[in-house]
Amino acid sequence: DDLFIQQAVVFIEDAIQYRSINHRVDASSLRLYRWYYSRICQRGLGLTIAAVLLLAFVERPSSLSVSSDPRHRSPPWQPPCGFTESIEMVCLIIFSLDLAVKSYLIGWDEFRKSKWLIGYTVVISVSVIDWVLSVSMVCDEKLRVRRLLRPFFLLQNSSLMKKTLKCIKRTLPEIASVILLLALHLCLFTMIGMLLFPKTEDPKKNGEWELHFRNLPNSLTSLLVLLTTANNPDVMIPAYSLNRGYSVFFVTFSVIGTYCLMNLLTAIIYNQFRGYLLMSVQTSIIRRRLGIRAAFQVLSCQGARQAAE
Numbered sequence: 576d577d578l579f580i581q582q583a584v585v586f587i588e589d590a591i592q593y594r595s596i597n598h599r600v601d602a603s604s605l606r607l608y609r610w611y612y613s614r615i616c617q618r619g620l621g622l623t624i625a626a627v628l629l630l631a632f633v634e635r636p637s638s639l640s641v642s643s644d645p646r647h648r649s650p651p652w653q654p655p656c657g658f659t660e661s662i663e664m665v666c667l668i669i670f671s672l673d674l675a676v677k678s679y680l681i682g683w684d685e686f687r688k689s690k691w692l693i694g695y696t697v698v699i700s701v702s703v704i705d706w707v708l709s710v711s712m713v714c715d716e717k718l719r720v721r722r723l724l725r726p727f728f729l730l731q732n733s734s735l736m737k738k739t740l741k742c743i744k745r746t747l748p749e750i751a752s753v754i755l756l757l758a759l760h761l762c763l764f765t766m767i768g769m770l771l772f773p774k775t776e777d778p779k780k781n782g783e784w785e786l787h788f789r790n791l792p793n794s795l796t797s798l799l800v801l802l803t804t805a806n807n808p809d810v811m812i813p814a815y816s817l818n819r820g821y822s823v824f825f826v827t828f829s830v831i832g833t834y835c836l837m838n839l840l841t842a843i844i845y846n847q848f849r850g851y852l853l854m855s856v857q858t859s860i861i862r863r864r865l866g867i868r869a870a871f872q873v874l875s876c877q878g879a880r881q882a883a884e
């Protein structure tokens with residue numbers, strides 16, 4: 576009887592927190608499950624993630640100092656070899672325990688379906704190997720791969736960030752065509768601009784060429800910044816001072832790129848995020864209904880067994 580009540584309580588808690596009910600439901604697993612999702616345990620895991628991310632502020636090479644002026648900046652504190660590595664190893668051990676508990680609770684079949692847990696395993700393994708290499712080289716290695724992998728711990732533990740990444744993944748194919756149009760638009764006007772503003776024998780007429788259209792990378796950069804309106808109207812002042820007709824080129828570029836293609840890109844991204852948000856809300860409601868339904872089924876089975884006895 577106590578087992579049925581514990582199962583119903585856990586299912587109700589899953590429904591409240593919008594969690595999946597695909598996990599072990601025996602007595603020992605339920606106690607471990609409730610302990611894992613307790614407030615103390617989750618806060619401890621959050622502090623561990625914060626600690627491993629904050630290590631970047633004190634590890635070599637660190638620019639953390641009181642003053643931001645290089646002239647008055649004192650030499651940064653250099654922690655001894657093994658200090659930050661010890662903290663990081665403690666964090667990796669906690670992450671390994673977190674992975675082991677999650678894998679045990681959901682079972683092997685669900686573990687194989689979870690790409691996040693598989694990625695969690697790979698990231699922890701690579702981090703441990705890189706940590707061993709770092710310690711064996713007395714902290715004198717040129718590159719620490721595990722630093723690049725640390726944000727994954729935050730992503731893996733945040734359901735909101737997981738949803739955001741999934742939404743970005745779904746949005747990229749939709750916006751690829753608009754990004755291609757933007758690239759073609761930028762390249763076309765870059766070539767036209769280089770033809771409109773060539774180098775001449777008169778130095779007074781080379782202002783636009785010297786500042787913005789000297790070569791292909793400079794031209795692309797100037798028009799790319801103009802696409803964001805950050806250098807408008809500075810980018811066209813030298814040409815406009817010679818002939819007002821040159822403003823047609825820049826106005827046409829801004830109208831097509833900034834006010835048409837960029838707005839179209841924003842509309843597609845908004846539409847995709849809005850659609851995925853609705854799907855996410857529907858999934859959460861379904862999870863809540865499944866949790867409540869499972870709790871009801873467990874209690875009804877308990878009542879039927881008692882009535883039969």
